[in-house]
Amino acid sequence: MRGSKTGKPIMALFDLLGRTWSLGIVWQLSFGDATFRELQKRCEDISPTLLNNRLKELIQLDIVERTSLGYGLTHQAKMLANLIKPMGDWSQTWAENYQNKNDVRDDDAKIL
Template sequence: MALFDLWGRHWAMGLLWTLSEIGPCTFRKLQEECEMISPAALNARRKELQTAGFVHRIEGGYAATVLGLRLYDQLRPFGTFRKDWESHFRGPSH
């Protein structure tokens, strides 16, 4: 349940997704990539993901850990599902 609690927090999944998709980033680059995230929220999520072992500090920024990349691989099918859901949700009646 602790894992679901962490992933249910605003921007937690988006942050790991971004680091997994584009690779290591500086704080500023992460903020640019996540567009709508505030610096405070980004810092809070980064710290939580770092404490949980999904993100780590590297020279010049932050990166997904091996554990984070394993979780990302499990989450990737949701990207495809999201597209299916979105087209269903925005179907002819919307």
């Protein structure tokens, strides 16, 4: 498997998703197909060169496909998106708890 020295598909997937903006592109396309410019905006104004390179790579690996609306996830990548979507909910709770914990620490620091 490309991206894996062990030949294990999970390691190749982790390598792929760990590349700059690969997971972000999959995440953004999980909410619907997008044109290049729309996807660029969804990805916090990723550089056009990086977005183009990642899209080419994701298309080659059968994660992203060209659609009538621009780019979208393949059937198999939609299954991947369904696996990672619960992480979005978890991350919201985590971020809120982290922020609340830091707010308490900031209040304690003001007292000292």
